[in-house]
Amino acid sequence: MLKVKNLHVYYGGIHALKSVTLELSPGEIVTLIGANGAGKSTSLMSISGIVQARSGEIVFEGVPINAMAPDRIFSLGIVQVPEGRRIFPGLSVTENLDMGAYLRTDRHGIKSDMDYIFTLFPRLAERRHQLGGTLSGGEQQMLAISRGLMSRPKLLLLDEPSLGLAPVLVQLIFATIERINRDNHTTILLVEQNANMALRIAHRGYVMESGSIALQDTAANLLRSEKVKQAYLGIQP
Amino acid sequence: MDSEKRPMLPLIGSEIVKSTLTALWFMFLTFPIMVIKISPLDKTIHWRWMNLVYVGAGAFFLSFLWRYFMERKVQGARADEDGGWQKRAGQRISTDRRIYLPGLIALGAFVAIFPFLFSSYQTSIMITALMYVMLGLGLNIVVGLAGLLNLGYVAFYAVGAYFFALMNHHFGLGFWFALPMAGAIAAIFGILLGFPVLRLRGDYLAIVTLGFGEIIRLILENWNDFSFGPSGIAGISRPGIMGASLTLHQHTIYLYYIMIVMVVFTMIVVGRLRNSRIGRAWIALREDEVACQAMGIDKAKTKLMAFALGATWAGFVGCIFAAKTTFINPSSFTFMESAIILSIVVLGGMGSIMGVVVGAFILILLPEYLRAFSEYRMLVFGASMVLIMVFRPQGIIGGIRQHYTFQRKPAADAGEGGDAACA
Ligand SMILES: Nc1ncnc2c1ncn2[C@@H]1O[C@H](COP(=O)(O)OP(=O)(O)O)[C@@H](O)[C@H]1O
């Protein structure tokens, strides 16, 4: 479904991605784990077109999207939920969701998707008229993911959805990600620092280290791998 | 709130101490200019000690008043949490048809017969105020909705005015033909300005737009062959009705009605725009650019649309301005104009249509009627801006969106977590 090949991204003089190669099949949850500054966010941003790659290839369903503008890539069905839950603080929950459906015109579909989202996150339904900025961190993350879903993406790019959340909420968020994948066959590329949780729900995983892919395997194998255990799961041998 | 009421007496005591300190500080600060007076002729120094007393007493009184209002403001904010009376009244007026419909009809009737009730001079001032309403509404698209701080808005106003003036001067183009074209030309200039500033935000955007405004003015001032320089263009024709010849008074009345129609038109369009797709995209852009892109919104197009649509109104008003005064020169298009229009938007309430209308009337009519104190006009103007920004930072009538409040309600009807009061 998505093929990224030999991607190089620079921020001025900083070589942020060094020949990154990834692949996603339809309906998969794939996680991209790695330490701070490894280049995970940069990978997502270059897929969604917010950051331009200097060289390499990104192909989505057979269409090369390297040089496309973010709004074009979005309309192909790739939606990014940016890091740090960038919801619109001055808009209410429903208005935020409406923004997610910005390119859609089917009112009924939008309505039923919103209802679906409110069954995923009943907490958001309770707060539907509240301003985004006044929600708690967990609720904002729920809103950010939901807003991403409102455009019925084929590929959902999630950037550290568990960042700064209480363990109970992390559980809830991950369970919901699994459910979204199951309900709608949405392909998900999940960037996480919480490797343990991410590998538990993912089918496959990539480990990133300073701008390149260091390891790739099925999630189960990565969970067992000594290297991953030491470096990312905090387990001493 | 009652339980939080602090004991009154110690409070007043500390306020008196603070105000006394303020007064002493002011007495010290103004000592050299207010007390010492040197007369160079007979080489003596006058010590005007009474002035010191006046300054002290005045500063004490004002400081006390200030503190009193600040305290009330804090309490008012607390009261607002359980629905302040202002909000409730506002909601009633805007939702209860029995109050709002007759009010609207009365206002409409007053507006319709205004030129027959008042003198030509008053009507002319009213036309000016209405022009600023339009300018404010136009700038409100750029600043209030899209959140792009544009300090060079006057440039588009100048473009509209000069377009009509030059076309009229060289080709005898009439007002009604020029009006839509002036809007279109201004929109093109809006896009021209938009392109280079697409990547800028906040202060940087403000500086570049400020520069743009000055560039246009300087070109008009210096390119004599094109714009006739500082001497300007005279003898611009007024709007006509099918060749009928009107007296000056009739022209004023005619222009008044044109302005009323234009303002109503502007209000409808801006109101529609706000709730349209592009309006929502502007609001999203204002809130967060990255998130906005992640929603599939074309950032560049959205920004350019805001600049172009905002500029269009300035172009219209420019054309009307040229037709009203029949003479224009670059000194009508200084930065001060941009500042006034921006003040109207900020003072009235960013993003609020009624706010801009009220803001324009206050800022344009007040100085007109304060002409008696012409020397202090700018002082009064500045002071009232400061006061309004301190006590109503959201503007006189804040945008509807800012009125969402968080209300705790019994769990039974938790579905209605917030509530919006209409402005
Ligand atoms: N806007 C930027 N400008 C310059 N350098 C950046 C920018 N964003 C990220 N970087 C750098 O790129 C590298 C990868 O960052 P990022 O993709 O955010 O990592 P991660 O998401 O894995 O924490 C880091 O070294 C970071 O400092």
Ligand SMILES: [Mg+2]
């Ligand atoms: Mg990151």
